[in-house]
Amino acid sequence: MSLPPLASRSSAFWKWAATPEVPELGPGPRRHVLTRREVEARTDLFATEHELSPDAALRLKATALLYHDQHDPAHDIVQDLADVEAAIIHAILHRREPDYWNAKYWFRRFDAHPVYLALGRRLPALARNPEQTELVRQLTLPGAFEPFAFVDLCESVERSPALHPTVLWLREVQHAEFEELVNFLVRP
Numbered sequence: 001m002s003l004p005p006l007a008s009r010s011s012a013f014w015k016w017a018a019t020p021e022v023p024e025l026g027p028g029p030r031r032h033v034l035t036r037r038e039v040e041a042r043t044d045l046f047a048t049e050h051e052l053s054p055d056a057a058l059r060l061k062a063t064a065l066l067y068h069d070q071h072d073p074a075h076d077i078v079q080d081l082a083d084v085e086a087a088i089i090h091a092i093l094h095r096r097e098p099d100y101w102n103a104k105y106w107f108r109r110f111d112a113h114p115v116y117l118a119l120g121r122r123l124p125a126l127a128r129n130p131e132q133t134e135l136v137r138q139l140t141l142p143g144a145f146e147p148f149a150f151v152d153l154c155e156s157v158e159r160s161p162a163l164h165p166t167v168l169w170l171r172e173v174q175h176a177e178f179e180e181l182v183n184f185l186v187r188p
Contacts, residue, residue, distance in 0.1 A: 009050050009186040010179070016042050017064050017182075022175035025154050025167065027096050028069035036073050039064045050186060059085045060185045066093055067178055084110040088181060091147065092174075100155045107147045115180045119145035122176055132169055139173070150177075 017039075020032050034042070043064050047057035058077060065074040066089060074093055078086040091106035120140045127133040139149050150173065157167050 009188070010183050012050070013046060013182055013186060014179075016046070017067060019068070022171050023067060023069065023096070023178070024162070025096065025157070025170055025174060026098055027071055030069060033068040036065065036070045039068050039070060052186065056185050059089060060182065062086070062089045063178065063181055063185065066096070071096070084113060085185065088113065088115060092177065095151050095154055098154065098158060100151050103151050104148055107151070112144050115177070115184050116145040116147060118180045118183065119177055122180070123173065126169070126172055126176065131166070135166070135169070
């Protein structure tokens with residue numbers, strides 16, 4: 001049996017994992033997220049159907065839990081893992097807590113990961129006005145997505161209203177970060 005291409009695998013994941021609104025920059029919780037048990041069951045089924053390695057399945061489960069504002073279970077998974085993908089998930093988790101210093105600690109554990117190279121290429125398409133174009137420039141110097149600059153931007157808007165245009169746009173960027181992480185984890 002041949003595995004479906006990456007786009008189909010990612011699409012299949014988001015069919016069950018997507019929510020009506022993208023995650024908040026902070027911890028949430030927001031409405032319409034799945035429970036821990038639902039996320040775990042659906043991720044296990046997805047991993048089996050798409051023949052993911054146990055390592056990839058575990059990191060995908062942590063990613064899905066975090067996407068659904070299940071921070072503690074996601075943290076329980078990644079806290080003792082020493083690989084780069086676990087560090088990325090750990091960093092995103094702490095950024096959303098918010099614990100910006102700790103997020104940067106985990107982002108320092110790796111260099112130019114393919115997730116952030118892909119996000120850097122994708123980010124210009126998310127800009128719809130001059131302010132967002134300037135934010136893209138700040139987030140992609142020297143080309144790849146710069147997670148430290150993103151942490152700083154999230155911190156700078158922490159006390160801004162939830163519907164502030166910059167906050168809403170940064171949430172879209174964070175969602176794109178989740179999408180690129182999923183793309184990496186489900187690749188054949």
